[in-house]
Amino acid sequence: MSTSRTGIDDVDPAVRAELTRLRDSIDNIDAAVVHMLAERFKATQQVGRLKAAHRLPPADPEREARQIARLRALAEDAKLDPAFAEKFLNFIIAEVIRHHERIAEDSGTGRTAGAG
C-alpha cells in the first residue's frame, strides 16, 4: 500500500491538529445541514399532501425556475459556485418529487411523474 504520498499518521502534529480543527467545523456544519434538510422535508411533505388533496401536479417547473435563479444569486453573494448551488437544488428537488409521487399514489390520486 506504500505510495509516494504520506498518510495522515505521518504528518506533523501541528498539521494534524489543523486538519482536526477544520474537520470538526465540517462535522458541525453537516449536523446543522442534516437538521435543516429534515425540516425542509417536513415542509415539502406538507406541500405534497396539499397537492395530492387538491390534485395539483407534483412538479412545478415555474416555481423551480424561480428557486434556481434565487439560489444562484444567494450562492454568488456567499461566494459559493452558483452552478453547484443549482446542482444541489436539483438533487433535493428530485428527492422531493419522489416523495410527492409516493404521497399521490398513497392517496389514490396518483399519476406518473410529469403527467400533470
Add this chain to the structure above:
Amino acid sequence: MSTSRTGIDDVDPAVRAELTRLRDSIDNIDAAVVHMLAERFKATQQVGRLKAAHRLPPADPEREARQIARLRALAEDAKLDPAFAEKFLNFIIAEVIRHHERIAEDSGTGRTAGAG
C-alpha cells in the same frame, strides 16, 4: 395545455395561502443551507490546501465512512431518511474531491483521483 389536473391559479385561496406559507419556509431553509454550504466549502478548501501542501491524498475513505455513519445516525434522530442523508453526503464529497484535485493540480503535486 388543459389536463384533468388543476393548476395553482385555480385552487382555493386558503389552500394557496397555505402553499405560500410552506414555500416561504422552504425558501428560508434553502437560503440557510446555501450559506452553510458556502462555509463548508471554505473549510474543505483549507483542508484541500493543507493536503496538497503535505502531499496527503485528496480522498480519505476512512474519514468518509465515519462521516456517513455519523450522518445516518443524526438523520435517524431528526426523522430524515438515513439513505438520503448518505446520498447527500456523497454528493457533497464528490464536489469536495473535485476541488481538492484542482488544488493539487494547481499546486503542482497533482495526481489523478484515488491514486493515493
